[in-house]
Amino acid sequence: xxxxxxxxxxxxxxxxxxxxxxDVEGEAILVCRVEGRYHALRDLCSHADQALxxxxxxxxxxxxxxxxxxxxxxxxxxxxxxxxxxxxxFLVEESDEGLFVSRAREED
Amino acid sequence: MNHVLARANVIHTPAPVxxxxxxxxxxxxxxxxxREADRIWPRAWLxxxxxxxxxxxxxxxxxxxxxxxxxxxxxxxxxxAAFFNVCQHRGARVVVNDxxxxxxxxxxxxxxxxxYDGHLDHVPDPERFTGGIDCEKRSLRPIRVGAxxxxxxxxxxxxxxSLTDFLGEAWQAVAAYHLEDMTLYEDQTVELDCNWKAVxxxxxxxxxxxxxxxxxxxxxxxPTAENHLFDYGHTGVxxxxxxxxxxxxxxxxxxxxxxxxxxxxxxxxxAYDGRVLEIRTDIPRLRREAGPRxxxxxxxxxxxxxxxxxxxxxxxxxxxxxxxxxxxxxxTRPHPTDPNKCFWDKLTFRRQPRAEVADRANVAFxxxxxxxxxxxxxxxxxxxxxxxxxxxxxSMTITIDQDIHLIRDIQAGMRSRGFRDAKxxxxxxxxxxxxxxxxxxxxxxxx
Ligand code: FES
Ligand code: FES
Ligand SMILES: [Fe+2]
Numbered sequence: 001x002x003x004x005x006x007x008x009x010x011x012x013x014x015x016x017x018x019x020x021x022x023d024v025e026g027e028a029i030l031v032c033r034v035e036g037r038y039h040a041l042r043d044l045c046s047h048a049d050q051a052l053x054x055x056x057x058x059x060x061x062x063x064x065x066x067x068x069x070x071x072x073x074x075x076x077x078x079x080x081x082x083x084x085x086x087x088x089x090f091l092v093e094e095s096d097e098g099l100f101v102s103r104a105r106e107e108d
Numbered sequence: 109m110n111h112v113l114a115r116a117n118v119i120h121t122p123a124p125v126x127x128x129x130x131x132x133x134x135x136x137x138x139x140x141x142x143r144e145a146d147r148i149w150p151r152a153w154l155x156x157x158x159x160x161x162x163x164x165x166x167x168x169x170x171x172x173x174x175x176x177x178x179x180x181x182x183x184x185x186x187x188x189a190a191f192f193n194v195c196q197h198r199g200a201r202v203v204v205n206d207x208x209x210x211x212x213x214x215x216x217x218x219x220x221x222x223x224y225d226g227h228l229d230h231v232p233d234p235e236r237f238t239g240g241i242d243c244e245k246r247s248l249r250p251i252r253v254g255a256x257x258x259x260x261x262x263x264x265x266x267x268x269x270s271l272t273d274f275l276g277e278a279w280q281a282v283a284a285y286h287l288e289d290m291t292l293y294e295d296q297t298v299e300l301d302c303n304w305k306a307v308x309x310x311x312x313x314x315x316x317x318x319x320x321x322x323x324x325x326x327x328x329x330x331p332t333a334e335n336h337l338f339d340y341g342h343t344g345v346x347x348x349x350x351x352x353x354x355x356x357x358x359x360x361x362x363x364x365x366x367x368x369x370x371x372x373x374x375x376x377x378x379a380y381d382g383r384v385l386e387i388r389t390d391i392p393r394l395r396r397e398a399g400p401r402x403x404x405x406x407x408x409x410x411x412x413x414x415x416x417x418x419x420x421x422x423x424x425x426x427x428x429x430x431x432x433x434x435x436x437x438x439x440t441r442p443h444p445t446d447p448n449k450c451f452w453d454k455l456t457f458r459r460q461p462r463a464e465v466a467d468r469a470n471v472a473f474x475x476x477x478x479x480x481x482x483x484x485x486x487x488x489x490x491x492x493x494x495x496x497x498x499x500x501x502x503s504m505t506i507t508i509d510q511d512i513h514l515i516r517d518i519q520a521g522m523r524s525r526g527f528r529d530a531k532x533x534x535x536x537x538x539x540x541x542x543x544x545x546x547x548x549x550x551x552x553x554x555x
Binding site (some may be wrong): 024054055056058059063064065066067068069080081082 | 166203204205206208210211212214216231485500
């Protein structure tokens with residue numbers, strides 16, 4: 001995989017249940033924190049052109065505001081219709097300098 | 109020599125039609141099923157969901173009954189609202205999930221967009237509709253919705269009585285238990301090979317209990333239970349709890365279940381040797397004494413409610429069992445096309461102990477199990493088939509599993525040429541009352 005830019009998230013820490021959007025190389029990425037852990041997904045529903053960050057985050061589930069598909073923020077997995085595909089997931093790392101998100105797709 | 113202290117059946121409102129035999133057709137015929145979809149489901153108030161699942165504007169739940177799909181949500185001013193889940197463009201389902209949150213209700217087919225109040229707010233490319241669109245006329249079709257005790261009910265009939273008039277006296281009893289303050293622990297649905305009414309009938313009589321639920325004779329006195337018959341076909345039963353089945357020899361010592369119930373409230377099981385039947389009469393006092401320390405407040409509960417158990421069947425399909433610290437709300441729904449199949453929903457509630465109750469009484473808070481105080485996340489809905497229960501992979505409590513083992517055989521029996529009609533005993537009076545009302549609803553109801 002090509003080394004891609006790691007982008008510092010302009011937050012040292014998010015509170016639980018909070019989400020923000022960061023621009024990494026022109027791609028909008030949603031970063032959220034649930035139960036103390038950070039997760040990052042492409043900020044785009046897999047169903048239509050809709051930012052997921054405008055939806056609601058409850059527990060590990062994010063609700064698309066347009067037609068209500070649900071996604072698991074830990075995996076990007078699509079949990080309910082009308083979307084059928086999962087959403088791309090990204091790597092988030094926390095270090096002493098802050099929070100970093102990288103375009104490299106997280107390996108399982 | 110033991111004697112049964114039988115309690116009377118209490119008839120609050122008699123059925124509006126004469127008792128008819130309960131024949132098999134209502135359980136097995138597609139014609140009956142279709143007529144129910146015209147005469148029962150669109151005319152009665154139906155339990156459709158939980159208020160706690162509709163906390164914020166835009167939260168929604170879908171309730172499916174027969175061939176109808178109902179969308180329930182909360183509007184910006186915070187009111188509950190319910191609509192047919194049918195787009196007024198060409199009839200697509202406006203929401204395709206069973207629950208969630210959305211910013212607007214956007215039909216997935218051509219994007220017609222409705223507000224939380226059902227108003228048609230946006231139509232893509234309106235200029236393609238020569239003559240325009242009347243947004244008022246093309247808003248979602250509303251239906252009646254109301255909530256009591258944290259339970260949401262819907263009614264598709266404008267002419268039906270109000271929710272509280274419909275639920276009536278039977279609800280007054282349930283209301284005393286404050287279901288709205290209990291915590292939801294389990295949300296289950298079992299798919300069953302029987303008509304939806306076979307499940308409902310099973311909860312309309314205790315005659316079967318001695319036979320298939322042997323554990324109950326160690327906890328309740330079912331043969332002396334008191335049946336109640338209400339308006340609109342609702343029924344109830346009040347059963348002595350914290351006791352044993354008095355038709356059986358009364359044991360010398362409390363059984364392990366009764367010992368557990370006594371210990372829970374600080375009672376001494378050994379003190380009841382030779383006086384097992386006095387446990388029930390002492391339990392209200394023990395409960396009131398121990399309640400505050402355990403985090404439960406029983407101030408507005410009668411003594412009978414602290415010892416006994418009540419169960420109410422609300423016409424046409426909701427069954428509620430209540431005790432001071434727990435409740436079960438169940439519902440049976442028809443399969444849309446097959447009279448031999450149904451869905452049986454079960455919601456399990458418990459009252460969590462609360463430190464404030466102890467604080468108010470100025471005693472140290474000592475919950476029975478400290479784990480009971482922890483936050484309980486809203487459980488996921490779990491749906492499975494009867495085979496998973498029979499295989500032991502899923503359970504809905506021992507008692508209900510015992511019912512499930514038996515109930516599809518009842519359906520099979522009713523389909524047989526060998527079955528004519530049911531012969532009910534006096535204790536099955538609730539079943540007769542319910543079916544009399546069902547006949548009334550299925551007829552033209554012109555009194
Ligand atoms: S755009 Fe997200 S569900 Fe349709
Ligand atoms: S059917 Fe809903 S927009 Fe066409
Ligand atoms: Fe039973």
